[in-house]
Amino acid sequence: MMGGMAGLEGVEQPRQRSSASAVRLTTALEDEQGLSAMELYGNPADDEVTLPSLPQSAHEARRLTRYVVVRLWGLSPQIAEHSVLLVSELVGNAVRHTGARSFGLRMLRRRGWIRVELRDPSRGLPCLMPVHDLDTTGRGLFLVDKLSDRWGADLLPRGKITWFEMRVADRQNA
Numbered sequence: 001m002m003g004g005m006a007g008l009e010g011v012e013q014p015r016q017r018s019s020a021s022a023v024r025l026t027t028a029l030e031d032e033q034g035l036s037a038m039e040l041y042g043n044p045a046d047d048e049v050t051l052p053s054l055p056q057s058a059h060e061a062r063r064l065t066r067y068v069v070v071r072l073w074g075l076s077p078q079i080a081e082h083s084v085l086l087v088s089e090l091v092g093n094a095v096r097h098t099g100a101r102s103f104g105l106r107m108l109r110r111r112g113w114i115r116v117e118l119r120d121p122s123r124g125l126p127c128l129m130p131v132h133d134l135d136t137t138g139r140g141l142f143l144v145d146k147l148s149d150r151w152g153a154d155l156l157p158r159g160k161i162t163w164f165e166m167r168v169a170d171r172q173n174a
């Protein structure tokens with residue numbers, strides 16, 4: 001019995017080591033990509049940053065969002081995953097539904113909350129649609145509605161800001 005257990009441990013340990021190294025590598029890569037996106041566009045937690053309205057800008061917005069949430073604000077991987085997913089949906093909407101040449105990304109932190117804002121130049125409002133099992137579109141805002149604690153769109157004289165907020169647990173010494 002003991003021999004069998006020892007054998008199993010022998011199989012498991014290298015796997016654990018390799019998955020730990022994979023996580024470290026992924027984290028290092030994400031940090032590097034986040035930092036280079038910051039160098040290119042600026043820090044959305046300091047001031048609004050402008051990204052071109054291109055499909056690949058969703059990658060840049062995700063990298064910036066992850067870096068701010070995890071590295072600058074020290075929040076949990078789960079908050080990072082959700083923010084990154086929702087920011088992609090807002091970027092996808094700005095790119096596909098507004099015809100804008102660029103959009104603005106801004107991130108704000110208050111005690112117990114984070115807020116992510118996407119500004120675009122269209123005064124057309126986002127519209128949450130009922131989602132059915134076989135629907136292949138119309139899911140973006142449904143996800144935003146499910147995973148955020150609050151979301152909305154505020155009209156501006158030219159354009160609008162679509163935003164979402166999430167409750168977060170503040171670190172003791174944050």
Ligand SMILES: Nc1ncnc2c1ncn2[C@@H]1O[C@H](COP(=O)(O)OP(=O)(O)OP(=O)(O)O)[C@@H](O)[C@H]1O
Pocket residue numbers: 089092093094097098120122124125126127128129136137138139140141142162
């Ligand atoms: N930034 C925006 N400006 C103007 N209209 C928007 C914007 N975002 C969303 N909409 C409108 O709201 C609808 C619902 O958006 P939602 O993201 O839920 O679905 P979708 O973009 O059509 O599909 P999916 O996100 O699943 O690819 C869109 O079809 C569009 O009409």
Ligand SMILES: [Mg+2]
Pocket residue numbers: 089092093138139140141
């Ligand atoms: Mg969408």
